[in-house]
Amino acid sequence: MEPAHQHIQLTSNVAGLCILTGMGLVSTAFPAEALQKLRNGNLGIGHTRYSTSGNSELQNCQPFVVDTLHGEIAVAHNGELINAAALRKKVMRHGVGLSTSSDSELITQLLALTPPMEEVDAPDWVARIKNLMTETPTSYSLLVMFRDVVYAIRDPYGNRPLCIGRIVPISKLQSSGGGEGDTEGWVVSSESCSFQSIGARYYREVQPGEIVQISKHGVKTLSIVPRPEGDVPAFCIFEYVYFARPDSIFEGQMVYTVRQRCGRQLAIEAPTDADLVSTVPESATPAALGYAQQLGLPYVEVLCKNRYVGRTFIQPNTRLRQLGVAKKFGALTDNFAGKRIVLIDDSIVRGNTISPIIKLLKEAGAKEVHIRVASPPIRHPCYMGINIPTREELIANRPEFQDIAGYIGADSVKYLTVEGLLSAVQGGLASLHEKDEMISSNNKLSRRVGHCTACLTGKYPVELEW
Amino acid sequence: MEPAHQHIQLTSNVAGLCILTGMGLVSTAFPAEALQKLRNGNLGIGHTRYSTSGNSELQNCQPFVVDTLHGEIAVAHNGELINAAALRKKVMRHGVGLSTSSDSELITQLLALTPPMEEVDAPDWVARIKNLMTETPTSYSLLVMFRDVVYAIRDPYGNRPLCIGRIVPISKLQSSGGGEGDTEGWVVSSESCSFQSIGARYYREVQPGEIVQISKHGVKTLSIVPRPEGDVPAFCIFEYVYFARPDSIFEGQMVYTVRQRCGRQLAIEAPTDADLVSTVPESATPAALGYAQQLGLPYVEVLCKNRYVGRTFIQPNTRLRQLGVAKKFGALTDNFAGKRIVLIDDSIVRGNTISPIIKLLKEAGAKEVHIRVASPPIRHPCYMGINIPTREELIANRPEFQDIAGYIGADSVKYLTVEGLLSAVQGGLASLHEKDEMISSNNKLSRRVGHCTACLTGKYPVELEW
Amino acid sequence: MEPAHQHIQLTSNVAGLCILTGMGLVSTAFPAEALQKLRNGNLGIGHTRYSTSGNSELQNCQPFVVDTLHGEIAVAHNGELINAAALRKKVMRHGVGLSTSSDSELITQLLALTPPMEEVDAPDWVARIKNLMTETPTSYSLLVMFRDVVYAIRDPYGNRPLCIGRIVPISKLQSSGGGEGDTEGWVVSSESCSFQSIGARYYREVQPGEIVQISKHGVKTLSIVPRPEGDVPAFCIFEYVYFARPDSIFEGQMVYTVRQRCGRQLAIEAPTDADLVSTVPESATPAALGYAQQLGLPYVEVLCKNRYVGRTFIQPNTRLRQLGVAKKFGALTDNFAGKRIVLIDDSIVRGNTISPIIKLLKEAGAKEVHIRVASPPIRHPCYMGINIPTREELIANRPEFQDIAGYIGADSVKYLTVEGLLSAVQGGLASLHEKDEMISSNNKLSRRVGHCTACLTGKYPVELEW
């Protein structure tokens, strides 16, 4: 399974309200210096969503910007409101027509509508945001921009990630630096990995339920909206398994490290008698290295990526379809001919990409190919923003799953257990929490450990009837 | 002055709600047959606006479609609400954010908002439309689509045109006809000229203030919202002068014929002692023919259009700019060398396109070039949807206008008077009204003659403070 | 029939060898001033060919540029070599592979090949050009560029047009002028109409068989290659009828004037008892005006061009095809309802565009529609560069031609005779020749009157077996 990414990002140095929407990464931010000169400028929201499906469409572009009695507000949203249908009805009953099917427009109109707007100097946006958060429990990470303030908000369950970075001015980094283009400020993103490429550094996560205000006065926690008593956080466990870039940091842990622990755990749960351990490049590599280390087996590359896929004129004609050619990979034949391979994959969704890979390896001389999957079988739909195939398309729900090894042509297939995954993800959290200096004392509740495993277990963090 | 066009158009044969927005012409309609099969389908709104400025942008695309408590409504608008600012404030005070600056969204949200939506089977859209029409007097021609009904609406002043066409099934036209693709139904458009190209025929105009319902039951007048007592209609006189295609019909008259009458009237008001009458092709040709006929002078072509303008690699370098070359036209030298030309133009806005034409004719041997303009000088901005240059850019407001002939290099320049234009436009209406069989008796008030001449006289049809 | 254009053009002010090939107009030339500074620069060839077929393809782009022992030469060609097949074989027998099917490459390689290149300072390009002209009689107008010289060449029959324009410096035109971008020089083009738009003036035609050298030393006739004794010139008569822009000048006459004479001649040959004369805009307008003047009938417009054709979303579905809608035109109904129309067209090739126009006029109320065609029926293929449909597609060769009026739905159809066309074209030439001061005495032979009417008569200017 090839990862796809979702991003909200805020960075620096755009004059005026600059809205860039589309497929890609967008940026703006908060240069302290410039904010002193410009009242309503130098803020911006960029937002991008990648769907997990192959063809990412340009649909319901973000951020959603509207003019209100008090000026323009812009809203970018990552996630999926679990009670969107009910909220849409509420807004429309008020007499508002909704021009898109996006949650971003819905959230924007909810913020504008309730309580009724008055011709005061400025509405209490924070009260409106809190009000919104009582009306919908999850799933959302939000950026709301109004004039010279941005609010960064994460739902009480912390289902989608959101973190803050700091742009360090060159003058503090280098003796030479400083001139044109230098800046300091703040940047907000779904993933910390995006900070480095714009010269920013990871500062901290936005906590579940937290409303953070970012302005020329800096970063300030305004409120932490609590979960219902007894509920634990529900950060999407598939960010660790699949979506996030390996150099991103969630809950104080590097994603790569968690994946490596998944590989080690998988080796404990499902060891194999084989000659070598390998990876479906590139996403399964940390798990493969962890698996190999745990069992003391050699890590050997057996596949190389075909960089020309998609640029070839060779159409997949009947013949090539019949052959079931593994287009994205080439076989490093001499590395494995005559050997027994344990091939680690990060996940198996539909089961139709792993099959030609196994065939390729066998035809090139592999003696055995054992598949070990560093996550449990996916069986349930996600109603919180992840584009998972329908229940029927998921291989784990189909009859072929009874003999999955035979179906995909492997000598054996084993998955990581849910418990194993949770222990790999949560094992490193206790100690980490102690050294995390960012967390204020009133935040302890929200940092209680908990992850959303709905797509694996069918246990959703809130009732679906919301 | 080169004409630009504005269109709203509705035609047939689209399954489901099909929205095409963009630069161009769009179409759909009402196949009686198909409507029996499909409940919510086979309706469509297409809308296009061309600005009078050269660079027509894709901005505020139409129609505007929103989801409401009772399903989707789609609104297409031609015109400009004279009290848009006040109405925007009203909508936003209700707590609605507006995502564009377009009147179409504003109208759409006004229709959804007031009176408050209720969860009845269907809202009374006609009452909502009437309510809207009491809140804004002009300028709008509207199409509102809800499920299987389209409402065609023209403001009480009839400022923007709107007319209905009938799609005649082939089976009624030909012995052979029928088959796949055959249809009957209705089509609504700003200009009747668009009917022929889709196989429809002009049926009638929508009257000022009229709300027409178009459905599988046919065309039906629902209401005629009256003007304030004493007010006359205010159909934009520049549709006759410049915007409309010459084969369009307004108020029962063909635009070409009105332009020809303008030319005749201009000949009466400003005759010229010359050898020949000619035109700035193509828009001024009917006026030029009328002028020539009235004075008994020969009509001769002196310019031909350069079809390659815009496709040439020859950039307008300093030299060509200094030469002031008339790029769009070639001189038919032998037709006028040594002769005195009366050149008819339909209008002079900024005065910078006629100047190189005169220079071209003089350099090619014209003895004299007299400019006669088949409309009065434009001096005032339009607040009702026509994109006229700023007051300062209008040549009639600038000091050079004192010696306009000298400024543009002509031997003389004369304009049609406002009275002359009105008599050319309204002269043919009395007799026409008698034979117009479409007009019901309760419609007599609204057919009282009257046209908007605000850009020429500064007299706007309603107070601008609305 | 809508005209298409063919152009070779050379203009000024390009530094270095600048080759622009593609669909469009290209330019360069000879600033006397700049030539003193740059040795090998400031020359350029631009060439464009528009095919008469609707879909003009980018094929065999011109000019063709090759590197030779003596440096680069560039060749642009308008026409079609009547003995191309034999010449291709000759070149290939020499061992040269031809990479395109274009005559331009063939001419370029012929110039390079024969006589054999030697390592002298520079080859005698003029001798090579003369040699080429003895090997192929027609049809070609050529520009050959080598270093700082351009040769403009027209074949001995003068089949394709070629004329020279002079770029007049602003300093000689205006008291103010002369700054950056000012220039003087020469420009060569197929049609004189292109001169005006670049600030140049018509200087003279290149004569049949003439080799003109253009360099910093000005324009100089190097040689006039004669035709076989007894042969007359064979300038393509369809340039007058159809291809050329009406403001172009050939053989001293303006194309518009010739077309007007064709209309007068047609009125003499085929008068009509009708109420009005009209045109298929815009190409037939001069003929229509001539026809009306000759018979003393009123000239009235009955059609207006639909500027939105091609920009409409309305696909030609079955229904519209069955209706046979005249998409490119709107009917000016009130101008002709109940009247008998004589409609002038410049030519009828396939007969499938005039038919819907007649239907449109009849449905809009025309009492009678008589078609008069200002040129004779086309019956034969052109082997000299004009893209005429195959013999079978030409309506004049098909059985329907027996009752052409019935076939296209007209009340009557009449064509201009070949003799009538020739008299309209050649009638004005005798007197013109006397006042033409450009013609040197040794050029008298080549100015003997003669035109190619092969597509009308089947009489080709040279044997096709060449």
Added chain:
Amino acid sequence: MEPAHQHIQLTSNVAGLCILTGMGLVSTAFPAEALQKLRNGNLGIGHTRYSTSGNSELQNCQPFVVDTLHGEIAVAHNGELINAAALRKKVMRHGVGLSTSSDSELITQLLALTPPMEEVDAPDWVARIKNLMTETPTSYSLLVMFRDVVYAIRDPYGNRPLCIGRIVPISKLQSSGGGEGDTEGWVVSSESCSFQSIGARYYREVQPGEIVQISKHGVKTLSIVPRPEGDVPAFCIFEYVYFARPDSIFEGQMVYTVRQRCGRQLAIEAPTDADLVSTVPESATPAALGYAQQLGLPYVEVLCKNRYVGRTFIQPNTRLRQLGVAKKFGALTDNFAGKRIVLIDDSIVRGNTISPIIKLLKEAGAKEVHIRVASPPIRHPCYMGINIPTREELIANRPEFQDIAGYIGADSVKYLTVEGLLSAVQGGLASLHEKDEMISSNNKLSRRVGHCTACLTGKYPVELEW
């Protein structure tokens, strides 16, 4: 250094002469079955060249196709003729103009020119190819197509790779197979890695100097043109180091294996006292694994690729340029913080990409970063087809090279020696040769071991004055 690829490829199933030129991969081939039906069809040449520079341009597209006295020939060329200038002069002296600067056109015209073409049934293309090979010693791998035959040719020094694959029909692979689209035949490519993705299998290399004929009769060696006595082959050693895909096979060895041996050899020559070995992904990974294995150090990933580079809106402004951000990579911080890293790169060309990577690692907490380069410094230009930067741009020729570690910010920098590289490349060849069953006895000379190391040593395989 990121690899770029060069390909000539021939595959199956194109009807007629199908020429696809452009950036990408092209294909065609030889279905035995289809060849029986079609005489001149089912052959094709596809060719692609990627330059090593970042911006690969579409220039001098291949294959070059010309029409000759005996029909079309098509030539695709990989390499660069060392004596191209002299050969161009020879061709032009014959009177041929060359329309491009490509060697492909030059080769094509040389094949057509000498000896003189005669109107025989077909020329002796093989004699012409042999003649060409005596006129130019290197560097070329060629495909020449004429009617139903393709000739695959490699220069006597074997400088550029060329290999043959066999398309196996499904019917021989599967019990089910064989329907529409099934085929058997041959395919020729620069790299064997391309075979798998079209369902073909590696058959053998074309030997240095070999002319192979491929037709419906199969694959046949026609001739082996010898090198001058005493000369050894000169296969480009950089194909192993950098250009080729790791799953390609040259001289019987998998490229990945050679790179791994380079890493082992580098560990022997330049061992490091460090905590972990890592790679600049992805090209240096086999060398890094080899290095780690040789020294018994752990192999750990420290960088992950940023898939969004190039799709970000973040322009590299002054600030980001000053920061010297490593855009293409993210740091896997927790994997190396506080550790001493040996980072393996495959080559250092200009030295400006490794520098920000080292900075990134150090800022993320690396204690030491030692660079080990798995190839020697590049100091000399390549005249045989590889696009290497100018001598001045090569870091190894610049003063900074004296303190290369300081210049790029590393703790130490060491390169593989030329001897070390040669031993890594040639070490496995002796044994391989014995089991290579493809080599016929008369081929022993050409399989004498030898590689071109000109860019490293300045020793070119032939005199440059050729």
